[in-house]
Amino acid sequence: MSKLLLNLRNVPDDEADDVRAMLDANRIAFYETVPSRWGISSGGIWVTEDAAIVEAKRLMAIYQQERQARVRAEYDAARRDGTAETFWTVLRAEPARVALTVLGILVMLGLVALPIVLLRG
Template identity: 55%
Template sequence: MASLLFNLRNVSDDEADEVRALLLANEIDFYETPPSFWGVSAGGLWLPGTTQLAQAQALLADYQQARGERVRAERADARREGRAPGTWDGIRARPGQALGAVIGIVLMLAVVILPFLLLAR
């Protein structure tokens, strides 16, 4: 029976490429399922059997540990050099999303507070 090794939801393209290369370099048989059109399934990397599952999981755990350390170091360097994006950079990059979030928060607060304001009268 096939086993899901790596879910591709919220995974960057470079990370997915590195995991594919890792599996190929270690001669681990796998196949990939694409994400669904409606976003129900994000796709993933699957092993056709369980014979190589333990080896693949150990390789993946080592890879993720090393990648996490590397990415944290890159982020720390970017912060130190002032290149790391901040909150205002994110708002400037996606103003519509930021405005939608603010409107949603205001509407939710209004729905929560409105009954208390009406009862106070």
């Protein structure tokens, strides 16, 4: 029976490509499910053989440790260089997106507070 190795929700394309390449390099049979059209399921990478799942998880743990160290080093280097993304750089690059996000947050807070305001009045 197939076992889920990696849920593809919020997984960057480069990470999914790395996992596929890792499984191919180690000759672990897998298949991939695609995300649903309406976003209910996000797709995943599944190992087809029960015997291979232990090895796949071991390789995945090693890969995740290496990726974490690499990405953290890249982020630290970007912070030192001053090129890391901050709230202010996003605000300058995409002011409409930031304004709409803040507006959405305020609307949601208003909806949450509405019952309290109505009950007091």
